[in-house]
Amino acid sequence: MGGKKLYITAMTLDGAEEVVFGPDERNDITISKAVQASTAMPGFYKPVKIGNEYFVDGGVKQTANLDLMIQKNAKLIICYNPFRPYENREFVEKMSRHTKTKQQSLTEEGFFSVLNQFFRTIFHTRIHAALNLYEKSSTFDGDIILIEPEADDQAFFSMNPFALGHRLHAAQLGFESVRNSINKKFDKIAPILASYGITMNRKGVEVEYQKIHGEEPDPFMLKKVLEGEKRKKQRKRV
Structure with missing residues (x-):
């Protein structure tokens, strides 16, 4: 490999x-x-x-297995957590500034939304508990970068990650979520990666983003961007 x-x-x-x-x-x-x-x-x-x-x-x-990565002597750990709890009030407050939308509770969205929020909160809490532990640790001297969706990202929250038929849309939202999160923290992340010899550049990502951004992107282009170059299929063992 x-x-x-x-x-x-x-x-x-x-x-x-x-x-x-x-x-x-x-x-x-x-x-x-x-x-x-x-x-x-x-x-x-x-x-x-x-x-x-x-x-x-x-x-x-365990949610992120940070301990395993540290046991394997990882110094730079990039953790992507798609299961961040949704802050419904923040989204509704933003919308109400432009519309007459009446504030609603997630309970009005049905059982899936309640269960979705439940699991997201559990995963999110456990990851941050682990991050706090290693932040105070005297034995770990590396860096951990956490990437998460925005708290009021309604599209990402509404998506069912277990629905196979939505896999392309899920991948698109994941790409956009990571791009938005990194853009927001670019000035903090770039120096950390630079210390490991990794140079960040927004240009390439923005070119790809423009190809797939939109409510109904071309499925062929979406797969091409997200899957990258096709490689010869090879069955490997771990």
């Missing part, structure tokens, strides 16, 4: 134990099978059987 190491986590259903798949960890399965196990969110996807054990989403045990 070009000198890079990939680690994927999952949790055993019957023992609630964290399992790490990777080159110097458990490596007897394919990457695709490890990803399948790691994303088997209870209630949405059934547990994945590997050997004689069943596995579920590693996020049940």
Whole structure:
């Protein structure tokens, strides 16, 4: 894998134990099978059987696995958390300045919105608890960059991340979310990355952004931008 190491986590259903798949960890399965196990969110996807054990989403045990990255001697950690809780009041207040929109609660949007907010809050809280821990740690001397959607990003919140039919739209929103988050913190992130020999440049991202921005972007162009150059399919093992 070009000198890079990939680690994927999952949790055993019957023992609630964290399992790490990777080159110097458990490596007897394919990457695709490890990803399948790691994303088997209870209630949405059934547990994945590997050997004689069943596995579920590693996020049940830990949200971001920052400890694993630090154990593997990572000094620069970039953490993307798409599950930030939605601040409905902030969005409604912004809208009410321009319209006569009556403030509404997320409860009026139905069960999915309530459940969505519930899971987002849990994941968001756990990540920030871990970040606070390592910020005060005397043993970790690296940098952690957290990228999240804006708190009032209604389009991102309304999207169902588990709906396969919405995968292109989800990818588009993810691209735009990361772009917006980095733009907002560009002056803080750029010097950190520069200290690791990484130069940031807005130009290339903006060119790609203009190609896919809009309510109904061309699906072919969207896939081309998000997937990059097509590579020969190769089945690899972790």
